Amino acid sequence: NAGVMQNPRHLVRRRGQEARLRCSPMKGHSHVYWYRQLPEEGLKFMVYLQKENIIDESGMPKERFSAEFPKEGPSILRIQQVVRGDSAAYFCASSASNTEAFFGQGTRLTVV
Amino acid sequence: QQQVKQSPQSLIVQKGGIPIINCAYENTAFDYFPWYQQFPGKGPALLIAIRPDVSEKKEGRFTISFNKSAKQFSLHIMDSQPGDSATYFCAASSGSRLTFGEGTQLTVNP
Numbered sequence: 001n002a003g004v005m006q007n008p009r010h011l012v013r014r015r016g017q018e019a020r021l022r023c024s025p026m027k028g029h030s031h032v033y034w035y036r037q038l039p040e041e042g043l044k045f046m047v048y049l050q051k052e053n054i055i056d057e058s059g060m061p062k063e064r065f066s067a068e069f070p071k072e073g074p075s076i077l078r079i080q081q082v083v084r085g086d087s088a089a090y091f092c093a094s095s096a097s098n099t100e101a102f103f104g105q106g107t108r109l110t111v112v
Numbered sequence: 113q114q115q116v117k118q119s120p121q122s123l124i125v126q127k128g129g130i131p132i133i134n135c136a137y138e139n140t141a142f143d144y145f146p147w148y149q150q151f152p153g154k155g156p157a158l159l160i161a162i163r164p165d166v167s168e169k170k171e172g173r174f175t176i177s178f179n180k181s182a183k184q185f186s187l188h189i190m191d192s193q194p195g196d197s198a199t200y201f202c203a204a205s206s207g208s209r210l211t212f213g214e215g216t217q218l219t220v221n222p
Contacts, residue, residue, distance in 0.1 A: 042212040091155055103155035
């Protein structure tokens with residue numbers, strides 16, 4: 001049973017470009033969470049999704065950030081017009097209903 | 113109210129020592145308290161978790177102690193090894209999203 005798969009592992013974008021981060025949850029998991037980790041800091045919640053629904057987006061910046069989890073395919077975290085402050089590691093986690101969350105290896109975004 | 117405070121920020125012990133990492137929370141709605149281990153360049157991996165109906169849980173060399181009245185919980189690592197050197201995060205949740213502590217960087221010297 002494959003774990004949570006995130007790609008790409010590393011992503012470099014110039015300021016103003018768009019970043020698209022993908023997350024495939026573990027088989028049988030229908031809950032997906034995105035977290036952001038700045039260097040030397042803890043993980044901060046961004047958004048919680050179930051298939052085709054955003055359940056809690058209270059941790060998402062109001063502008064430039066969006067997330068989706070379509071009926072088919074991976075969950076996508078999209079950052080438009082990236083700025084240097086968006087440089088961080090972005091982690092996806094998945095769970096079945098009310099069970100422990102398992103994390104992917106993360107996508108390390110560098111904005112140059 | 114949503115914060116989880118973790119200490120110490122960093123910790124150095126000798127092989128065989130028992131590092132202890134502490135966390136405190138405010139939100140009494142939290143009902144699930146996991147600990148994660150993270151190695152550089154990797155994602156957090158679930159180590160052990162506890163719910164507030166028990167005061168202690170042990171899995172291998174890892175033990176969580178939970179004090180509901182004080183709203184505190186801690187991780188103890190018995191017979192620590194150099195391979196345990198990593199960053200440890202406590203977390204808390206009340207259903208779905210996890211609220212993480214700031215992390216403790218543990219170094220176990222040979």
